[in-house]
Amino acid sequence: MTHLAEGPTRLAPRRGLARLSLDPERGRLPIRYGFSVACVAVAVGAALACRRYGFGDAELPLFDLAIVAAAWYAGIGPSVLAVALSTACFDYFFAEPIYSFEVSREELPNFLVFTAFAAITALFVGALRGPISNSSLWTRHQASSPEQAPAGRHGLLRFLPIATVLFAGATFVADTATPLDIEFATLYTVVILMAARFCSPREITLVAVGCLALTILSFYLTPQGGPAFVGILNTAIGLIAMGLVTLLAVQQKNAEASLREHSSEIRKLNEELGKRARELETSNNELESFAYSVSHDLRAPLRHVDGYSELLKKQASSSLDEKSRRYIQTILESSKRMGTLIDDLLAFSRIGRAETKKTLVSLDQLVKEVVAEMREDTSGRDIVWKIDPLPVCCGDRSMLRLVIVNLLSNAVKFTRMRAQAEIEIGYVDRENEVEVFVRDNGAGFDMQYVNKLFGVFQRLHLPEQFAGTGIGLATVRRIIHRHGGEVRAEGGVDRGATFYFSLPRARGAAERKNTQ
Amino acid sequence: MSELGRILIVEDDPRDEELTLLALEEYNLANEVVVARDGEKALNYLYCRGEFSSRSNGNPAVLLLDLKLPKVDGLEVLQQIRSDERLKMIPVVVLTSSREEKDLIRSYNLGVNAYVVKPVDFHEFVNAIKELGVFWAVINQPPPGSMKKAP
Numbered sequence: 001m002t003h004l005a006e007g008p009t010r011l012a013p014r015r016g017l018a019r020l021s022l023d024p025e026r027g028r029l030p031i032r033y034g035f036s037v038a039c040v041a042v043a044v045g046a047a048l049a050c051r052r053y054g055f056g057d058a059e060l061p062l063f064d065l066a067i068v069a070a071a072w073y074a075g076i077g078p079s080v081l082a083v084a085l086s087t088a089c090f091d092y093f094f095a096e097p098i099y100s101f102e103v104s105r106e107e108l109p110n111f112l113v114f115t116a117f118a119a120i121t122a123l124f125v126g127a128l129r130g131p132i133s134n135s136s137l138w139t140r141h142q143a144s145s146p147e148q149a150p151a152g153r154h155g156l157l158r159f160l161p162i163a164t165v166l167f168a169g170a171t172f173v174a175d176t177a178t179p180l181d182i183e184f185a186t187l188y189t190v191v192i193l194m195a196a197r198f199c200s201p202r203e204i205t206l207v208a209v210g211c212l213a214l215t216i217l218s219f220y221l222t223p224q225g226g227p228a229f230v231g232i233l234n235t236a237i238g239l240i241a242m243g244l245v246t247l248l249a250v251q252q253k254n255a256e257a258s259l260r261e262h263s264s265e266i267r268k269l270n271e272e273l274g275k276r277a278r279e280l281e282t283s284n285n286e287l288e289s290f291a292y293s294v295s296h297d298l299r300a301p302l303r304h305v306d307g308y309s310e311l312l313k314k315q316a317s318s319s320l321d322e323k324s325r326r327y328i329q330t331i332l333e334s335s336k337r338m339g340t341l342i343d344d345l346l347a348f349s350r351i352g353r354a355e356t357k358k359t360l361v362s363l364d365q366l367v368k369e370v371v372a373e374m375r376e377d378t379s380g381r382d383i384v385w386k387i388d389p390l391p392v393c394c395g396d397r398s399m400l401r402l403v404i405v406n407l408l409s410n411a412v413k414f415t416r417m418r419a420q421a422e423i424e425i426g427y428v429d430r431e432n433e434v435e436v437f438v439r440d441n442g443a444g445f446d447m448q449y450v451n452k453l454f455g456v457f458q459r460l461h462l463p464e465q466f467a468g469t470g471i472g473l474a475t476v477r478r479i480i481h482r483h484g485g486e487v488r489a490e491g492g493v494d495r496g497a498t499f500y501f502s503l504p505r506a507r508g509a510a511e512r513k514n515t516q
Numbered sequence: 517m518s519e520l521g522r523i524l525i526v527e528d529d530p531r532d533e534e535l536t537l538l539a540l541e542e543y544n545l546a547n548e549v550v551v552a553r554d555g556e557k558a559l560n561y562l563y564c565r566g567e568f569s570s571r572s573n574g575n576p577a578v579l580l581l582d583l584k585l586p587k588v589d590g591l592e593v594l595q596q597i598r599s600d601e602r603l604k605m606i607p608v609v610v611l612t613s614s615r616e617e618k619d620l621i622r623s624y625n626l627g628v629n630a631y632v633v634k635p636v637d638f639h640e641f642v643n644a645i646k647e648l649g650v651f652w653a654v655i656n657q658p659p660p661g662s663m664k665k666a667p
Contacts, residue, residue, distance in 0.1 A: 291616075296584055299613040303636050304531045310638040311538070339636035350617075 029077075036078035039066035040085040044093060051094075059094045060114060071122045079122040087115050205250060284353070291349045298342055306335040341457070344471040348456065351478050356396040363390035363404075363436060366397070367425055370404045378412055381421065388426035391434050393503040399479045400503075406472040407438040407499050413466055414442035414497065433485065433505055439498040444491040453489050476501065521577020521653040522548045522663040526558040526593065527611075528585050532634070536580075539645035545653055548663075550576070555588025559596060562603055574663035575606045578652035581628075583612040583619055591619075594626045605659035607652060 043066035047059035063086040071079035092099065096107045103111050309331045317325065371385055393400070408423070415421035424439040445453065445460045452458045454477040459470040477487045480501045491497030523545070527533045533551055540546040552558040558581075560566035564573065579597070583590035590610065597603045609630040610623045623631050632648060635641045652658075 296612070296614045296616075299634070299636055300529060300532065303613070303634060303638070303641060304535070306636060307531075307535045307638040307641065336637060342636075346615075 032074035032078045033081060035074045036070035036082045037085065039069045040082055040089060042066065043086070044089045048093065059090060060117075063090060063114075063118065067118050067122050076122075083115075083118045083122050086118055087111075090114055287349070288353060291346060291353070294342065294346065299339070302335055302339055302342070306332060306339070309335070341469055344469045345456075348471050348475055348478065351399065351402075351475060351482075354399075356399060356482055358394055358396055360392050361395050361397045361400055362392050363400070363427075364392075366401055366404055367408075370401065370408055371425075374408055374412060381412075381416075382419065383412065383415070383421040383423060386422065386424040386426075388424075390425070390427055390436065391429075391505075393434060393505070395483045395503055396479075399482070403476050403479050403501060406476050407501075410472055410499075411438055411440035411442065411497075413468070414444075414461075415440050416442070416466075418442060430502070433502045435500050435502040437498050437500045439496065441496040444493050444495045444497045445489075446493050447491065450489055450491075454487060473499075519654075520545070520548050521656075521658050522550065522574075523649065523653050524550050524552065524558065524561060524576035524579045526552045526555065526579065526581045526585065526590065528553050528582060532582075535638075535641065536645050539642040540649050542642065543646050543649060545646075545649040548653065554586045555590065555593040558593050559588065562597065562606075572663070575603065575659070575661055577607070577656070577658040577662045578648075579606055579608045580611045580648065581608055583610060583614060583623075591622055591626060594623065594628060598627045606662075607656065607658065609648060609652065611648070 040063070043059075043062040047062045050062075051059075067079060067082045067086055070082035088101070091101055091103060091111065095111050096104045309328055313325070313328050313332070320328070367387060367390060371387065375383075375385075408425075411423045412421070415423065418441060422441045425436070426439075427434050427436045443461065443466070449460055452460065454473045455470075456474040457470040458474070459468065473487075476499075480487050480503070484504055485502040487499070487501045489497060489499045523540070525533065525536060527536065533553075537546050537549065537551075540549060550561060552561055557566075558579070561568045561571070562575070564571055581590045581593060585593075588596075590612070594608055594610075597606055597608060604627075607629045608627075609632060610619075610628050611632050611634060612619065613634050615633045620631055630648075632644060635644055
């Protein structure tokens with residue numbers, strides 16, 4: 001019965017007990033020490049009851065249990081108190097001569113073994129538990145990372161395997177070579193339990209097998225006193241407890257190992273990800289300094305080409321022939337065009353680098369704003385605007401504005417030759433996104449070249465026909481891609497064109513909050 | 517035209533310098549112009565040291581500052597000016613090729629008075645320089661202690 005009570009309970013510090021709600025962390029000192037005294041008192045009571053009903057020899061495991069409980073729940077100080085009290089009680093109630101603090105010669109080794117065992121138990125349980133301010137082992141275990149697990153072997157704990165072997169040997173010697181009666185099976189159980197925290201599955205198994213062998217051996221070697229069935233029962237229960245503890249310990253170890261394996265895999269992936277992110281950041285920085293350098297260094301010589309050509313024209317215009325003047329004019333126009341190209345390219349690269357500040361954007365309002373501006377610029381033309389009501393989307397307002405401006409100004413530009421231009425803006429509702437379109441009745445394009453439409457500096461018309469650098473649609477595509485959408489176009493030569501872009505739907509209160 | 521303030525141009529590129537001076541000459545603003553070819557020389561001028569140790573005291577009415585300069589760059593010059601009790605009131609105009617947001621933010625954070633991107637187009641460039649010159653050297657009332665000359 002004593003063993004039965006012991007085995008599973010000793011397991012408890014690993015799982016069950018930790019969830020009980022004594023909550024020592026916040027417990028005040030008197031409560032913690034009181035708990036320690038109570039534990040020992042309960043152990044004394046139970047042990048006396050066992051002796052009264054003929055089961056004998058229960059005091060040792062019960063005191064162990066009291067010490068473990070005190071060390072686990074109340075911390076180092078109370079566990080020392082528990083050790084002292086247990087030793088005293090053991091001496092008084094159970095060591096010959098009983099009901100006296102004297103210790104007989106025969107009982108002295110037994111008494112010393114008990115004291116040593118009590119101290120070791122308190123020490124290791126305390127170490128296992130960690131500082132009392134920690135939360136329960138369960139959460140600590142959950143939170144422990146692979147780096148922390150080997151750290152458990154630091155300090156005193158490194159010597160635990162050696163200590164367990166020495167202790168098991170000493171118990172065996174005390175149990176067989178002296179006429180003492182030590183609860184070896186129980187002690188072994190505790191030994192295995194402690195080994196379970198700090199040893200590998202193989203080491204635990206070895207310790208368990210060794211303990212098992214010693215148990216069986218000592219059962220045959222120990223002179224049997226009292227009713228034979230009590231000894232057999234004790235041993236049998238001890239064996240079962242040991243087996244159970246070993247099984248659980250190995251299982252736990254394996255689970256820990258696989259957890260560690262997973263953790264290390266995750267860590268490896270994380271490292272990889274971090275490396276990628278750093279690489280990306282580096283290349284992004286390089287790109288930025290490249291753009292900066294283009295912005296600053298390319299413009300200066302261009303300005304000089306333009307400036308000195310102008311000066312030359314002014315200085316020598318009268319003495320130059322028509323052809324030379326045309327050459328100078330070409331230099332001037334080319335430098336201006338290059339200036340525009342550089343500016344466009346820089347603006348385009350800025351879109352890729354700028355951070356998107358996503359809010360809820362009313363496309364309806366945005367389009368109306370842009371159209372109102374365009375109406376001013378196109379007052380001389382006959383343009384019929386057909387604007388359907390548009391939804392609210394999630395995106396960067398200034399970037400989406402750029403999309404609308406680009407698409408609408410394209411539509412205005414490519415309908416220039418129409419007596420009456422028609423530009424329609426509407427949208428199609430899809431499951432998770434909305435697809436907005438801009439349709440015109442302008443010059444259109446050959447669907448054969450649709451793939452080239454959105455490329456940087458790609459143009460499907462001659463500069464004489466329609467001005468522009470060919471960056472507008474590339475900008476549109478880049479912005480929409482950054483919003484997680486897609487762009488596409490449909491058209492036919494001289495039959496107008498329709499440009500579509502999709503945006504994720506805006507829904508959810510969380511997104512709504514962001515707009516505030 | 518009232519008094520003419522002294523303009524300190526900090527510009528490393530001789531061509532840009534020539535074009536700038538041409539633009540100022542066109543409006544008779546070039547007489548009171550001093551050119552420093554890098555940030556160090558600009559600071560030497562402001563502190564009357566080195567080759568400028570014998571110049572008459574007084575701060576320029578405006579400083580036209582390029583950002584990308586050898587040795588001490590424009591932002592460092594600006595920072596030095598703003599952190600010095602004697603110089604911090606000098607109006608500083610950044611005149612650069614860069615329209616990068618980064619440069620704009622850093623310049624304004626350091627307390628620049630204006631930020632002008634040099635236009636690539638010559639006519640626009642001349643126009644910009646002229647307007648800058650007229651505004652800062654003629655129209656604007658510079659802080660006390662600035663060098664001025666009756667026209």
